[in-house]
Amino acid sequence: MAQQEPSRPRIAVPRGACDCHMHIYTPGYALRPGASTSSQPATLADYRKLQQRLGLTRTVIVQPSAYGFDNSCTLAAMAEAGANARGIAIVDPAAPDDEFARLTKLGMRGLRYHMLRGGPLGWDTVETMAVRVAPHGWHLQFQFEGSEMAAHAPRLAKLPCDFVIDHIGRYTAPITLENENVRALFRLVDRGRCWVKLSAPYHGSRAGPPHYADIGAIAMALVKQAPERMVWASNWPHPSLKKDFPDESVLLDLLAEWAPDAATRVKILVANPARLYGFGAAE
Numbered sequence: 001m002a003q004q005e006p007s008r009p010r011i012a013v014p015r016g017a018c019d020c021h022m023h024i025y026t027p028g029y030a031l032r033p034g035a036s037t038s039s040q041p042a043t044l045a046d047y048r049k050l051q052q053r054l055g056l057t058r059t060v061i062v063q064p065s066a067y068g069f070d071n072s073c074t075l076a077a078m079a080e081a082g083a084n085a086r087g088i089a090i091v092d093p094a095a096p097d098d099e100f101a102r103l104t105k106l107g108m109r110g111l112r113y114h115m116l117r118g119g120p121l122g123w124d125t126v127e128t129m130a131v132r133v134a135p136h137g138w139h140l141q142f143q144f145e146g147s148e149m150a151a152h153a154p155r156l157a158k159l160p161c162d163f164v165i166d167h168i169g170r171y172t173a174p175i176t177l178e179n180e181n182v183r184a185l186f187r188l189v190d191r192g193r194c195w196v197k198l199s200a201p202y203h204g205s206r207a208g209p210p211h212y213a214d215i216g217a218i219a220m221a222l223v224k225q226a227p228e229r230m231v232w233a234s235n236w237p238h239p240s241l242k243k244d245f246p247d248e249s250v251l252l253d254l255l256a257e258w259a260p261d262a263a264t265r266v267k268i269l270v271a272n273p274a275r276l277y278g279f280g281a282a283e
Contacts, residue, residue, distance in 0.1 A: 006053060007249045011256045013055035014266045018273035020060045021088075021166065021199055021233030022047060029073040035066035035118060040245060042237040044077045050236055054252055060109075060277055062088040062141070064239065065118045069095075071103070078107050086277040088112045088141050093125050097132065104136045109277045110164065115144035126155065134161040139195070139276070146171030146204070150184040157191055162276070164195040167235065168219050173206035175214060177221055189226045195276060196222050198258060198268065199233035202246060210250050211257065219258040227264045231272050 025042040040046075051059065059081065063074045069092040078085045088110040089103050111133050113121050121129070130140055140159065143166035144152065156163060169185050176182070188194040198219050201212035223230050232255060234248045259265045273279060 006247055009054055009249045009252045011253050011265070012262065013252070014270050016058060016274070016279075017054075017056045017269040018058035018060065018231070018277070018279070019051070019054070019056050019234045019236070020231040020273050020277070021062050021197055022059060022236040023062055023064045023239060024073060024077040025064060025066070025237070025239075026073050026077070029067060030070070031066045032068040032118070032120075035068075036239075037064075037066055038237045038239050039242045040237050042239075044080055047236060050234070050248060054234070054248060058084045058086075058273065058277075058279055060086050060088060060233075060273070063090045063112055065090070065112075065114045065120060066239075068120045071108075075103075075106055084279075086279070090114075090120055091129070093121070093129060100133060100136050100138070104138070109137070110139045110141045113140060113142045113144075115142065123152075123155075126159075130159045130161050137278070139163055141166065143167060143170060146175070146181055146185075149181040153184040153188055156188060156194070159193070162193045162195060164197060164231075164276070166197050167200040167203050168196065168198060168215055168222070170200075170203050171215065171218065172204040173214055175204065175218070177217060182218060186222070186225060189222065189229065192229075195229045195231060195272075196226075197231055197233045198223070198255070199251075200235040200238075201251070201254065203240075209246065211254070216254065216257060219254075223259045223264065223268070227259065227267055228272065230259075230268050231276060232268050 025038045061074050071089050078087045087108045089108045090112050139162040141164045146169040201215040205212040205215045207213040
């Protein structure tokens, strides 16, 4: 997609709106050997410009796989961002139980499983780590190939805590609502502990911008099925992209297509993130 001058959202962005998935990459923090970083500047100062442009109040900073088990960069950004920030950590399975208590006090609310290239945690740790994070009110956050959804759904359904599926399932096109892997996600949502991030529709879309109609059809159906467990995210700074970065205002405006009702959009942008990540009432 061609780079365009950043715009402002056309939809009304409610007070307390939250970006539920973005990353901070700050120079000076050590990367894992062989890890790649963002292709565009991605400090907290850079993100604040985007946050102001979009009219967002709250944010969830997700630990990049590039930093592995060292959450220092993410924690520093969370501390600087203050009470309107929460985080998703990547924690070494060898860490003591006290580490989860410490991270909870610092604002972490979930454990990240990035099952694509470079993810530090594997499927073999999921059940054990779920038991460890559940007492702290954390959830597990998953990103993996959507073509594996049906295969992994049975184990996800048995987890003792809530879990979040990133990027509308991250399906590879061509994909339809009748696909078994899509149906598997909807069955998980039906069980009541599965949340979905309405984010990064550019992953896998054959229809392309600005509507990403193929992935958008899945997002729209998910909103209709369980609006109380949908959240929105920018996925800034789009670390898997090397160029042609999307206009985040356009991505936010897609909510008007996926959730035509304004009250539902308030739920997705404000109430749902407040419940999932432990924010207080919007000021």
